[in-house]
Structure formats: C-alpha cells, structure tokens
Amino acid sequence: MxxxxxxxxxxxxxxxxxxxxxxxxxxxxxxxxxxxxxxxxxxxTDWLQHHIKKRDTVKPTTTTTTTTTTKTNYTLQSIHPLSTVLQMSMRINQIFETSLTNKAYPKFKFYEYLIKIAIENSYKKLLNYIQGSVNVIGFRSGSGSIIVDYTITANSSNLDVTAANTELNDTLAAAGIPLAQDAFAETVETILTTKDKLYPLQDVELRCTRPNYVVGTIKWSVNDKDPAGNSAKYTIINNDIGSTLIVKAVSESDNGRYSCIIERSTLPYIQWQTVSIQPLPNIYLDKTYIQLQCQGQTVKLTCCANGYPVEWSGIPDDDEVINSASGFGCITLQHKILSTNCGSKEIFTCRLKDMPELQTFYYSSRTVQVKTVREYDCINDMLGVGKIGDSVTGLCEKGLEGFITYECKQTADLKGVWTVVQRNTVVxxxxxxxxxxxxxxxxxxxxxxxxxxxxxxxxxxxxxxxxxxxxxxxxxxxxxxxxxxxxxxxxxxxxxxxxxxxxxxxxxxxxxxx
Incomplete structure (x- = not known):
C-alpha cells in the first residue's frame, strides 16, 4: 500500500x-x-503488517548436569568517547501526506517503526556503527516525494554506508516503500543566511562553508530546484572554502528550503536551512487627506501596521503621540491646528520604527496631508470638512481591516452630508x-x-x-x-x-x- x-x-x-x-x-x-x-x-485501511519481517531467532540449547554450570558471556559494543551523531535523509518515491507531520497519527507511527527496523538491520553490520542508535526524526515534503530525516551514531564521521543503503533500498521496496533514485544523503541543518530576519525586497545572502573532511563539488538547491539557470534571480559565488548564494529582491514566494549540496563519491553532504521572509509591512492610515475649519483645534491622525512598530516623523514639538487602543502597532498623532494658519498645508509621515535598513523601500512609510479651509458644505469630527463632490477615506469599524470611502453629497434641504459610497473591509x-x-x-x-x-x-x-x-x-x-x-x-x-x-x-x- x-x-x-x-x-x-x-x-x-x-x-x-x-x-x-x-x-x-x-x-x-x-x-x-x-x-x-x-x-x-x-x-x-489496514496497515500492511505482513511487510514487517520478524527477526530470525535461534533458541538456546540448555544442557543440565549435576556437576557442571554453564555460563554465557555477552559482549557489549563500546561507544567511543568521540562518537558522532550523523544526520541523514532518505527520499521515498511517494506523495507526501500531511498525517506524516503528526507523531500521534497511526501512519506516522507505522512508517517510523518500519523504517527504523529496516535501517537498523542494514546498518548493524557496518564497522564503527553503534547498534541501536537509529532515530527517525520526522517526515517532510520534497517535490512530489517524502523525505525521511533520521540520525545514527558512529565512532567515525566517515562511515561508508553505500552497501548498507543498497540493502536498505531492497528491504523497503519489498515492504511497499519504494525509494527514489539517489535517495540518500548526509544532511546538516544549519544557519546559512547572514541576517537574523529577512524582509521583502532585500537581497539575501546564504553562505555555505565546506567541512575539512568533505571533498566534492558544490551546488545549490532552492526547494529542490537548481537556481543556477536563473541569473536574474540568483547569483552564485564559489571559492576555496565554500559557496555563497545571493537571492535578489526577496518576497514571501522565496520561502522554503535552501540547500548547499557537496557531491561526494559516497553520498551527498547537504547543509540546509528553512528560510522564511517576514510578511510585507502594511502601513495604513485612518485618513490620507483631511480638510479642517480655520480655527484652533486638535486633529487626530492614526497610523497602524500589521505587527510592525511605527512612528510619526518630523512632527512639531508641542504635538503629542499616544498609543491607540485599536490594536497592536497603532499610534495616534494629536496635531494642533492654529487659527492663524488658515489655508496652510501640512504633510506628516508615518514610518516603520527602528528599521533604517528598510527606509529605501516603498512600504516603509505613508503620508497624510492636512489642509485648513474657510468654505465648506460638509463637516464631521472624524472626516473633516469638504465641498459637494469631495471624497475622503476613513478606517472601518473595530474587528475589520480596510477603509470606507465617503462623498460630500447634497441633501434635499440643500445642505451637505458625508455619505458612504464604498466599503472595502475584511474581517x-x-x-x-x-x-x-x-x-x-x-x-x-x-x-x-x-x-x-x-x-x-x-x-x-x-x-x-x-x-x-x-x-x-x-x-x-x-x-x-x-x-x-x-x-x-x-x-x-x-x-x-x-x-x-x-x-x-x-x-x-x-x-x-x-
């Protein structure tokens, strides 16, 4: 099955x-x-328990006499104080199923048990292998296949598993678990990126250093695909100690598994990292343009971001910034309007806080314009003033994200009123x-x-x-x-x-x- x-x-x-x-x-x-x-x-469906072969056992023969006592001597395999845990991977030629991500699922338990026995039986004959050290870490998806991550312990880091893997391949195939071609690799999860956090549109560097005991040519893999053919997106720089992969202008679509593969005569040596690009910062304002009466007053300008800290820049000293109750990452600028500044235009900028490396990107800031006027038809404390036909936008209600568009429309009594003309809101x-x-x-x-x-x-x-x-x-x-x-x-x-x-x-x- x-x-x-x-x-x-x-x-x-x-x-x-x-x-x-x-x-x-x-x-x-x-x-x-x-x-x-x-x-x-x-x-x-029922598991194929018949694929699991029981170990051959030999019943001990006991001879009893009244004058002789027979003592059985057991030899324990010694573990070298410098023993090494080797991280390995094996690719199964089957479609990955999400139940294999949960150790409590029967499918996970069955595959873990069957594969662990098969590896142990194949590896126990190897010189320097420490018997009983197999540990199946887990399963993951790999471009239409299942990748099994497991570890073994040995008294040498240069363990030749070629013959054992051939036997393992045959054993699992007989159990209904076919392996892919070139299924095996020694794998090491490590940190390849040079920055702790990666943001959209940045160029990202991944550096791979060759261990002294590993000899072979280096190539890169991005989500099981070769990046070498896409020079517009990737740059690869090789040197005597390793290789560097540069990913240009990253986005969330560049998330995934990045692998530095050193091809050896025995089996590949792979250093890998799962790379995750931070979500695109989304700064949104409760208004991007507002007109106000020519009189002394205070206008509130709210700026929010999706999980990012923000700040108002270049504001007057007597203005106040307070945290907003509307959610994490929101701040409100309380800007004072002077009656003597009638007809003035002021522009305020809300930007990502403490992230100077992102200030050159378009998503790092947004602006709001404040203008004072003498004549108007519509007036509202939140939306300001406007003439018939003017449009403004405002934030939506609590629990929703987006904006609402209002238009200053004339009523039957020839007065003006701000009226909702469009809602772009999402829960x-x-x-x-x-x-x-x-x-x-x-x-x-x-x-x-x-x-x-x-x-x-x-x-x-x-x-x-x-x-x-x-x-x-x-x-x-x-x-x-x-x-x-x-x-x-x-x-x-x-x-x-x-x-x-x-x-x-x-x-x-x-x-x-x-």
Whole structure:
C-alpha cells in the first residue's frame, strides 16, 4: 500500500468562491457566483503488517548436569568517547501526506517503526556503527516525494554506508516503500543566511562553508530546484572554502528550503536551512487627506501596521503621540491646528520604527496631508470638512481591516452630508490568516485549515455581509491549493458547496460525513 491509497489530493476548482467550512446556512447579499464545490476524501485501511519481517531467532540449547554450570558471556559494543551523531535523509518515491507531520497519527507511527527496523538491520553490520542508535526524526515534503530525516551514531564521521543503503533500498521496496533514485544523503541543518530576519525586497545572502573532511563539488538547491539557470534571480559565488548564494529582491514566494549540496563519491553532504521572509509591512492610515475649519483645534491622525512598530516623523514639538487602543502597532498623532494658519498645508509621515535598513523601500512609510479651509458644505469630527463632490477615506469599524470611502453629497434641504459610497473591509481575523497563508509551509497546512474553519464559524455573520471577506477566503484557498499541489491532505470526508440563485443571492452551506 502506498500513501496515495490513504487519501485523494484536494481539488480546488479555479474561480473558487466559497467561504469555506461555515457550519451554518447563511446568505450573502449582492453577490453573484456560480456553483463551486470542493470534495476531499480520506480513509484509513489496514496497515500492511505482513511487510514487517520478524527477526530470525535461534533458541538456546540448555544442557543440565549435576556437576557442571554453564555460563554465557555477552559482549557489549563500546561507544567511543568521540562518537558522532550523523544526520541523514532518505527520499521515498511517494506523495507526501500531511498525517506524516503528526507523531500521534497511526501512519506516522507505522512508517517510523518500519523504517527504523529496516535501517537498523542494514546498518548493524557496518564497522564503527553503534547498534541501536537509529532515530527517525520526522517526515517532510520534497517535490512530489517524502523525505525521511533520521540520525545514527558512529565512532567515525566517515562511515561508508553505500552497501548498507543498497540493502536498505531492497528491504523497503519489498515492504511497499519504494525509494527514489539517489535517495540518500548526509544532511546538516544549519544557519546559512547572514541576517537574523529577512524582509521583502532585500537581497539575501546564504553562505555555505565546506567541512575539512568533505571533498566534492558544490551546488545549490532552492526547494529542490537548481537556481543556477536563473541569473536574474540568483547569483552564485564559489571559492576555496565554500559557496555563497545571493537571492535578489526577496518576497514571501522565496520561502522554503535552501540547500548547499557537496557531491561526494559516497553520498551527498547537504547543509540546509528553512528560510522564511517576514510578511510585507502594511502601513495604513485612518485618513490620507483631511480638510479642517480655520480655527484652533486638535486633529487626530492614526497610523497602524500589521505587527510592525511605527512612528510619526518630523512632527512639531508641542504635538503629542499616544498609543491607540485599536490594536497592536497603532499610534495616534494629536496635531494642533492654529487659527492663524488658515489655508496652510501640512504633510506628516508615518514610518516603520527602528528599521533604517528598510527606509529605501516603498512600504516603509505613508503620508497624510492636512489642509485648513474657510468654505465648506460638509463637516464631521472624524472626516473633516469638504465641498459637494469631495471624497475622503476613513478606517472601518473595530474587528475589520480596510477603509470606507465617503462623498460630500447634497441633501434635499440643500445642505451637505458625508455619505458612504464604498466599503472595502475584511474581517480582521480573516485578513490575518491571509497574511499567514503567504508564508505557510506544507507541514503547517492542517493546523492552518483548522484555524480557518474555526474563524469562519465564529465570524460567519460578519463574513456573509462582506463580499471582500468572501473574496479574501477565496484567495486564501487558492494559496493553499498552490502550496498543496504535490501532497495529500489527510482530513475526514468533507464537501462544501456554493450555489448562486437569481444572480444576486449566494447561499453558503457545508456537508460533513464520517
């Protein structure tokens, strides 16, 4: 039995328009989507226990006499004080399944047990190998295959495992676990990057140093792909002590596993690191332009960022900056307007705090313009003043992210009033999940989908009133679909359908089955 038998890969139809995993029937107004369905199936079958061969045993023969006592001597293998733990990897030619990320799952336990026995039986004959030292660390996805990370302990760092790996390959193949070509490598997880945190649009350097005892040519791998052919994105510099890989103008799409591979006559020596680019900073203001009356007053300007600290720069000494209660990373500038400055224009800048290395990037700051005028038709404490036809934007309500556009419109009594003309708002929790999905790794998908499900259930009333939130969920699912193209999602049978009626009403419902 192969891993493919335990599940079918999720199929995400293009144009998906569902607020997934809502557990209530609900209605979204003013939307028009065609019927879309997701169908995910999963079933466990009996494990192939017959693939596990019992060890041959020899029953001891006991001879009893009244005059002789027979003593059995046992030889214990000594562990050299300078023994070395060797990190190894093995590639299985099967589709990765997310159940292999959870040590409590039967699939994980079964593969761990079977592979550990197979490795031990093949390696125990090696000189300098310390018997019983196999430890299966875990499983991960590798471009349409399963990579097993394991360690062994030996009295030498130069252990020749060529013959043992050939035997191991045959053993696992007989057990229904076929290995890929050139399946084995000695692997070392290390720090290759030269900076602790990596931000969008920066150039990132990864440096690989060759150990003294490792001889061979060096090449790089980025998510199991060769970067050497893409000179616009990557630069590789080799020298006597190792190699440097430069990744230009990084983004969240550059997340993943970076490997420095030294090709040896026995098996490759790989130094690797999982690289994660920080989310793109998103600075947003409660207003980018406001007009005020020509009179002495104080205007409040709020600036927020998604998890990044921000500051107002170049502000007058008598202005005050306070922390905002609207959320982490928000600050409010209380700027004093003087009545003598009628007709003046002032520009204030909100920028990322204590991050001078990012100040050259477009996302590092945003500005707001404040102007005072004498004549106006509309007036509001938050939106300021304006003439008929003027437009302003403001932040949305608590729990939502985005902005609301207002227009100064004339009423029946020829007065002016600020009127909402457009809402671009998304449930904050869903927006946070969207940013999280952009830096998601394969083994994090099950937990992420659980969080998405719970958030959708808890916020379903708000979600059904927000077309932008529904679209954001669609975007999240498209991202997950892209990440999970080469794996199998292990979940109970689940079918979610979205149906459109009469062109302007959308019903969202979920069907679950065991």
């Amino acid at each position: 192969t891993l493919q038998d335990t599940g079918q890969t999720w199929k995400f139809l293009k144009g998906l328009t569902v607020a997934i995993l809502l557990m209530h029937v609900c209605v979204v107004k003013t939307l028009d989507f065609r019927e879309t369905c997701i169908d995910s199936r999963f079933s466990y 904050q929790a869903i927006k946070d999940l969207e940013r999280r999905s952009e830096v998601l790794f394969v083994d994090e998908i099950p937990e992420f989908m659980t969080d998405l499900s719970n958030t959708a259930v808890q916020s379903n009333t708000v979600i059904t009133e927000s077309a932008d939130t529904v679209q954001t969920i669609v975007d999240i699912l498209n991202t997950i679909a892209s990440i999970s193209q080469t794996i199998t999602i292990s979940q109970p049978v689940m079918k979610v359908c979205v149906c459109s009626f009469y062109g302007n009403v959308l019903l969202i419902y979920s069907i679950y089955a065991n």
